[in-house]
Amino acid sequence: MDHPGKDSARHDSQDRLVVELHHLGFQPLARVGGKALNLGKIAAAGLPVPAGFCLTTSAYRSAVPAEVGVLAARLESLDPGDAEHLSRLALEARDLVNAAPMPPEVDAAVRTAYAAMGTAGREQGKGGGPAVAVRSSATAEDLPFASFAGQQDTFVDVTGADGVLDAVRRCWASLWSDRAVVYRAANGISQREVSLAVVVQDFVEAAAAGVLFTANPVTGTRGETVIDAHRGAGQDVVSGAVNPDHFQIHTASGRLVAGTHHDGIQHDGGAHRPVLDAQQLRELISLGTAAQRLLGAPQDVEWVIDRSGTVWLTQSRPVTTLYPLPVPLPVPLQAGSPAAGFMPGSEDYAETPAGEETRVYLCGSLLQGLTRPITPMGLTALNLMRGDQGPWRQYATPGLRLYVDLTPAFHSKRGRQTLLKAIPLADGRSAALLPALMEDPRFTVRKERHAGNRNQQPKGQRKRSARGVRNFATTAMMLPAMVRAVVRPEAELRRAHAYGKRLQAGVASNAAAATSEQRLEYVEGAMHGTVEELIGATLPAPAAGYLLLAAARRLLRGIVEPRELEAVLRGLPHNVTTEMDLELWRLAASLGRHPDSRAAFLGKSPEDLARDYSAGTLPAPAQNAIRGFLGKYGHRAVGEIDLGMPRWSDHPDHVLGMIANYLRVEDPEQAPDRQFARAAEQAEAAMRRMVGKARAKGRLRSRLVGFCLHRTRQLAGLRELPKFNIVVILGEMHRQLAEVGKDLAGTQRIAAPEDVFFLTFDELRVGLRGADLSGIVGSRRRQYDLELRRRHIPRLLLSDGTDVEAALAPTAEPPSEGVLTGTPASAGTATGRVRVILDPVGAHLEPGEILVAPSTDPGWTPLFLTAGALVMEMGGVISHGAVVAREYGIPAVVGVPDATTRLHTGAAVTVDGAAGTISLSEKLDVLQPSRGEDPGTWGR
Template sequence: MSADPSRSAPRPASRLVLDLADIDATMLGEVGGKAANLGELTRAGLPVPPGVCVTTAAYHEVTHALPGLAEMIDDLVATAPGDPRRLTDLAGRVRDALRAAPVPAAIGAAIADGYRGMDAVAVRSSATAEDLPFASFAGQQDTYLNVVGETAVLDAVHGCWASLWTDRAVTYRAANGIDHRAVRLAVVIQAMVPSSVAGVLFTANPVTGRRHEAVIDASPGLGESVVSGAVNPDHFVVDTATGEIRQRRLGDKKTLVRGIPGGGVEHVVNAGDAGSACLTEAQVQAVAALGARVEAHYDGPQDIEWAIDAGGTLWLTQARPVTTVYPLPAARDGLRAYFCFTLAQGLTRPLTPLGLAVFRLLSSGVAELLGRPVADPVTGAGPLSQAGLRLFVDLTGVLRSRVGRAVVPRVFDVMEARAAVVMRSLFDRPEFALTHRSVLPAAARAVRIATRHRLPLRVVRAMRDPQRVRRDLDGLADAAHRRLDLPATTTAGDRLDLVEQVLAHEVVGVVMPVAAPAAAAGFAMLGLAGRMLRPDLAPGELQTVLRGLPNNVTTEMDLALWQLASRIRTAGETLDADPGSLAHRYRAGTLPPVAQQGLAAFLDRYGHRAVAEIDLGLPRWSEDPRHVLGVLLNYQRLDNSAAAPDAVFAAGARQAEEMTATLIGRARGGLRRRAVRFALGRARALAGLREFPKYYLIVVLAAVRRQLSVVGTELATAGRIGTADDVFFLDPPEIRAALAGSDQHALIAARREEYDREMRRRHVPRVLLSDGTEPERDLHGPAAPDGALVGTPASAGTVTGPARVILDPVGAHLEPGEILVAPSTDPGWTPLFLTAGGLVMEMGGANSHGAVVAREYGIPAVVGVAGATTHVRTGQRITVDGTTGLIT
């Protein structure tokens, strides 16, 4: 039936057809992803069946002269991913045109020459957008197995060309933002392996993410039965470090795919194999070892197709990167546990390289504050790592410390509740056994820090005069702005020096000893009142005290934006264009007068803020006001005066005052009553200051961004980077190298490509172990009614309404009363809260940013709801119970 795949195919002479042995990974544009991988593996000496590749030059020659094809593809590009009917209609028209296109004689001859010397072959599509790091495109184009004869091979190649435009391929490209005009197709013609058994191998466990754990599915016959899901295969899990088979599960293997003499394949019933494995133990270990070689070559987990022929020879028929496992932080000794800091801050998206560098500098400031200065502030503190352009903090030392276990999970309970659950699940693992049992070193360090920064005195001052603390903090923000307001004559090197000095040595040391003790004192007073009122305290009552808080810079900003919307409406002005057009008119000074002047005043006060604002690389609202204008457009749709945000906020403040009076009256005894009155009063006066450390940081980052934009402009003018914004894709040492004359275009292009890939990533782990395991996947959630989701209660009350799932607030449309369902939120999201009926977040705890703001606005909220944005659909009617934490 098949030729021996070890026979060498003759080497073609044409660039229309190339031998796999002449192809490497750099030739993606000429041979597509599949052929580039097969050629690379062939050159690496791995057992790949011989074959040839019909290059994209042949596809281009066939298609470039087809009448009307370019116009049809332009129509596809212009079609929204959310319009599948039009996408599939246009895709069908392109396919029909390609199938009808004649194959030039020179191409036919080159394909025939490439096939010569082979018998039965597999003819596989190899697209230039395929087997990419962010999307494998597996199965999107066609494959033909056991093709025999020149005519059949040419027909199969023609079919592969047309399959670039299958409905599934077109919709997949549209969903992944791949330009249809930029995609070309090559075709692999490869000797068939007459396999007795075949299957697939993942070199990292795709379920747990665990590295060095090979997962093998195998079945008799051709591997198509396993790849297509036509069979229940044998399943093996192998520890590739030891060769131990950790798991063995036999499938029924009822369907067998095999070649037909003369060409083609058939599916037949396979009887008698259900009780025995189709692979021996030695073969399982050999397949896993082959996968380890491929993974080592590519330095990353691989999805591999393999086959074993009748003689027992193992062949590698395909390999592509595994796109579903999360990349790991830099390796360190032993098993480590990492917490995703940026995800906890409300960012599912990646940070720009300079945004990451900022946090390395800030981590040096934290280490300095704790009395543990680092040698190189640019490198950052030891516990800080990055992976997938996101920041992770090494929790291993915390897990091994008695004090760490006692303190950090409790902090997570109120800031990121689900992470606290995951962290506690690691306590019993032997790799994280306690090694620091004494509390004395930590207590002594805490005393030294408290003494050095006069923290007890600062707490006393805050308790005595909360408003003075607010004035002091406002003064710190103003001083930071002035510190970073440099004259135009300042050199680029001096600007960079000052930025590093401020971030590494001043920001943390200036604001944290002032703001953190005050806010902590507020929440401590709330907790003290709760203790004094037990057991006479009902669920949700203490949270009500925190509604309508004063001294919260974020809610002040949101209400200022609402007041601007009210003034625009009172003036009879209408904003009746899209946010982009309105932004253009604002820059031109042609908005209606109240809107123009009011927006200018708002941006003068709050223009340093942004969505995902902790990333220095993202524009501030003063640079790009489209988000603010989009929120103003949302506010125009609110016509119920009772639901107006300022009215709702004022009502929340009244409810808080009424609840405070109720709780004071409930206290037993005059002394206890006075203590509860004082505690609740200070809780309301100080708790709102929790937003200030981040606000101060954002003020600093906006000023730093202005300085580095000047540096970027200088580098772009000198031709060392492309545009001024490219500076945000470099770190400080690389900026210094550019200032010294180094060209950074290639590095920036690679960084932007990586950033774009990571922007497409939907899943980011809360906690990640250094072997790739995501421990959260092994946890079982608390019991909940059928169909309900459960999270952490964050803002008391119950609301029923239509859900609106929003992954990015920029340009988001939220109707008044809709329930906002989001991955997480930062201050850039909070203007949406003013018209939301309720809030559901995948991240966060009772005192995370979104929870605090929701309470202040009096909207029911549940946070830390795993998978909320995938389980809930926009338009679905849901009930959010912010007292019990249930969403039904």
């Protein structure tokens, strides 16, 4: 056995195979595995853990034949989705482990350690020794980012040394179970580096057992303890074989929030006798809280109560599914000032400090059509743009995503009114949660104190007043430009485009930095003053357009339905994103007339095409056309508000894949330019119809309606221009930082040039002075990769970790059978086959297919041109995807819960953009699945 202190090294060399349980907390993870390490820590702290020992990973490595390593390398080379090959190789590995002889030294070490358990007064089992539990403890298990719950095997009530050794071998083999291999592949964990230790503990015969979560695993609330309990063995609760008693308890007060069989912690005298009494619940809560504090994160604890009523903890692992807590970031001193020391993101999974006000955060990333995390450098750039006013003034970045603090608005009557009007336009699902959240007593309206003397006002109120004055001044400055846009729209259009040209010329001329230090200085100052300037130059025209649309809506009240006005926004001119998409279509059409180019695009993958383009070996017409397109739009990207995302000029495979998609359009009526022209014709017809209806109320009203709608179509399309110009700057910042990355990679301060986007400006300066930054980058990349795999992102998040949508889900109406509902975003109906796309890069969409996506930004819009309809999990009527869908004249439904999992590629559906529904269609039953794919099933 190992012992702590000065003799531990000697004991380790003599008896490296076995470690006593209460000494495991001093061992490295690679030696004892995650489960044993956590058990050792809580045992050493005095928490009740059944006694025993751990057979270390050294025993596993000595027993497993070398051929398993070869199979592990082959497993690592497979695609994580290739379940058939993964399972076959996993079976070969298990067979090798089961057939290998047990090394004599391992056999002797287990027998000796087990015999010692038998001499400690334990009850003897039928096999001639104490009954024990034999538990797997993998090195890739119970980790902060991957729990591996149930992936390796546990065996209970094992007796006799032979029985223990057999259980040990079966634990080793379970490291190569299908489920464990697939889990590692899905989580990006090396198959070659994983190893397994085995914990052998006294077996506790359970009177009751179950699981305890120190944070609510469904809602994410850190202040709640959730306990499932059942009489008898805990495996029944873990496996779901029984319907346990369920307790959802406010941790600090012990108040029961919800429970299957209880109105309160005390038994209410009904027919059901609860498994746990009040004292046992309090003891379990106390033990769970102690484990959480000791291990530094919310815990998933398995527990047993023996026949005498003693509580034992048999396992404690991190709750890995919780969304990180939002931590407010400090506001910069002034807009554009460097954010010294700014640390993007939050890895804090612990409980919110007691006594702090609960705050409400809205996910701004989702409102921007961005479901993926933002790189640390991308968050740093957003912080530079934030300034000390505006909607981003107070925000947090949990999970490397942007969350805006709405708490001040919740406490204000006027703020609530603004939220109830604005949020439904941006995201219907978030808006549906607001009324219930506003009833929460934590977010009641507060009376504002008014003082006659400004100097007597509270400091925070004076700041809000000052911001209000600045906001009013900004609005006042925009008014002349808005009036000019209404009176002389063509001149305002020319002025906005001229500013864009000056901006691009200025970016090119100011980017002539020679050294990495100069490049870094340029990048930090690039946004200073520019955002306000470009907004002032380009926002008044579209703002005037949408104000005139609102005026037309008022003039047409009682004459037409409000949703009829959406038709006016179809086929809008002067939209830079629409123009880009149509230019790409025209490029594809021209290449389609060139046989060599057409053959290349239809015969190669986007990745191969990108390699040919970089090498200059595409057919000459294609090479030249793409170079011209990227020269104009190469600064754009998927997720382009993230400075760290590669630009199309760096990785053109997305653009090349879109060209290949366009070349598959054979029906002239499905050609994107024809569809866009048809949408514009429909808009003009709708305008004439509404003007005609208004004439019944008077000639003057009819003329005013016509003027407002005509100006709307002239000006509203410019709404994309401010963001387009910002992305121009971000594109140049990205290019300059990439050069800094090459410098640092060349001197081995970072491993690869793109690592620069996982650092902050201050860290880059340190690196340029010679510091090694690879450790920081590695930690940030692990967090980023973890967040890339996260599928569910809370729309509304409280500072105690509560996912508001999940918390309110039990009160929501159940989904209709065979019908999904969301927010109507673009009228019209379309029937077609579903194509679920999670990432547009390299995506393939057949003409007329129904595009189903989590959310979209401008990088997705080339797909819209051939889509039959759009369905999104996120968004509202003014979200980017909804607006562009209306402009292209395709039906769209947004804010559809779990659309990407409840709809499956190949399923035939009908999308009704006016009703906001997606329903199974019988019209396509006679058709074959798209491009050889199996039809999807509904609601699997």
